[in-house]
Amino acid sequence: MIENEETWKSICPCGCGNEYTSISGTLKYGNDSELDFLAALMMHGERNKHIWFSFMTGSWFEDDARDCVITIHTWRDGDNVNTNVEDAEESPWKKSELLKKMRFLSRDEVASQEGGKEWAYDCYDLLAANHKDIYGFLLEDKDFA
Ligand SMILES: [Zn+2]
Numbered sequence: 001m002i003e004n005e006e007t008w009k010s011i012c013p014c015g016c017g018n019e020y021t022s023i024s025g026t027l028k029y030g031n032d033s034e035l036d037f038l039a040a041l042m043m044h045g046e047r048n049k050h051i052w053f054s055f056m057t058g059s060w061f062e063d064d065a066r067d068c069v070i071t072i073h074t075w076r077d078g079d080n081v082n083t084n085v086e087d088a089e090e091s092p093w094k095k096s097e098l099l100k101k102m103r104f105l106s107r108d109e110v111a112s113q114e115g116g117k118e119w120a121y122d123c124y125d126l127l128a129a130n131h132k133d134i135y136g137f138l139l140e141d142k143d144f145a
Contacts, residue, residue: 001028002131013092016044023134024098029126037127038099040092041137049138050075054093055123056102060113066103069093070110070120076138085110085120 005025012018020042027035036056043049053072060068071088074081088094088104110116128135 002026003028012042012044014044018043018045021137023131025131027123027127027130029130035123035126037123038093038096039127039134041134042092048075051134051138052091052093053124053127054088054091054096054099055120056099057119059103060105060109060116061103064103066101069099069102069104070116070123071104072120072124074124074138081135081138083121083124085117 003026005023007021007023009019009021012020020040023037023039023041025037027037029035038054040052041049042051051074053074055070055072057068057070059065069088071086071091071093072083073086073090074083076082085107087106089106091104093099094104110120
């Protein structure tokens with residue numbers, strides 16, 4: 001279940017000139033669990049669709065009390081959808097006002113945290129299952145490959 005959802009449009013920072021849709025919200029799942037997320041549904045040129053996610057979580061480090069942000073990138077490759085944990089440096093959310101007090105995790109930091117990657121992919125799967133527009137954006141016009 002998704003709560004507090006907001007969507008807005010921005011111009012793609014890559015210079016392609018396309019508008020893209022941003023979505024923020026809270027995913028409620030399991031036994032009283034919550035996940036705050038951001039998603040950027042981007043399309044460069046005519047058919048190069050991909051989505052950047054930021055998932056917000058509590059501090060992962062004893063010496064840094066800031067909440068942490070995990071970045072997931074997902075894109076179409078023909079009829080397949082690829083999903084990767086990425087360095088947050090690559091994310092369009094890196095400069096977001098909403099996240100500026102948080103610590104952006106690198107791929108390595110996520111991979112070296114026990115259960116970190118699994119948590120990130122579980123969140124992604126839950127979000128894809130609960131938010132039809134997000135996955136639908138990647139899968140529409142699936143015959144172009
Ligand atoms: Zn672009």
